[in-house]
Amino acid sequence: MANFREPVAVIGLGRFGIAVALELTRGGTEVLAIDNRPDIAQRLSGQLGQIMVADTTDLDALVEVGVADFGKVVVAIGSDMQASILTTSLLSELEIPDIWAKALSQEHARILKRVGAHHVAMPENDMGMRIAHLVSDQMLDYVEIDQDWVLVKTRPPKELCGVLLDEARLRKRGIAVVSVKPEGASAFRHLDSETYLSYGDEVVIAGTNSDVDKFVKRV
Numbered sequence: 127m128a129n130f131r132e133p134v135a136v137i138g139l140g141r142f143g144i145a146v147a148l149e150l151t152r153g154g155t156e157v158l159a160i161d162n163r164p165d166i167a168q169r170l171s172g173q174l175g176q177i178m179v180a181d182t183t184d185l186d187a188l189v190e191v192g193v194a195d196f197g198k199v200v201v202a203i204g205s206d207m208q209a210s211i212l213t214t215s216l217l218s219e220l221e222i223p224d225i226w227a228k229a230l231s232q233e234h235a236r237i238l239k240r241v242g243a244h245h246v247a248m249p250e251n252d253m254g255m256r257i258a259h260l261v262s263d264q265m266l267d268y269v270e271i272d273q274d275w276v277l278v279k280t281r282p283p284k285e286l287c288g289v290l291l292d293e294a295r296l297r298k299r300g301i302a303v304v305s306v307k308p309e310g311a312s313a314f315r316h317l318d319s320e321t322y323l324s325y326g327d328e329v330v331i332a333g334t335n336s337d338v339d340k341f342v343k344r345v
Contacts, residue, residue: 143202218242283344300337
């Protein structure tokens, strides 16, 4: 059976937009890339299959390049906040069912949601938060899944080393151990009732920010 991937339109070919469009293309997704700068379109013509030059703050231009036929559109416009907001508003007017938009600030994010964005990403802010956690804590990696729910890669605290996870009662602390990579192993693995931890292991845990912070500070 064919592996169908819904085509995606990516509007705005700055660093973020290019990264999104190229990764989608590498994954087998058909991408329509749009920018209002002919030189950018020409430079990327060998890397992306379909690139159009258009002013996406113009409703007729959006219709002309075929954006109205897409179910998913990413608004990756960089520093021009007005163009980002207007483009998102026009996509909503075209009743695009799944609009993703890049925001430059919390205020920008709120406006994008009000004018019709279904999902808003703040890549600079998100990366800044991630780096801050990695620098200041005992975390090896940090991913925010929701507003107050995170996945963190860390090492187990000494008090848990040699203890069966079933007996550690971590869920009472608000923590779930998702997977473990034993010291010297090449990959993470699932847990079972006989899993116990050693200090050199790496674990992926899930929980709220506060519960995860308490756990990590024990390391």
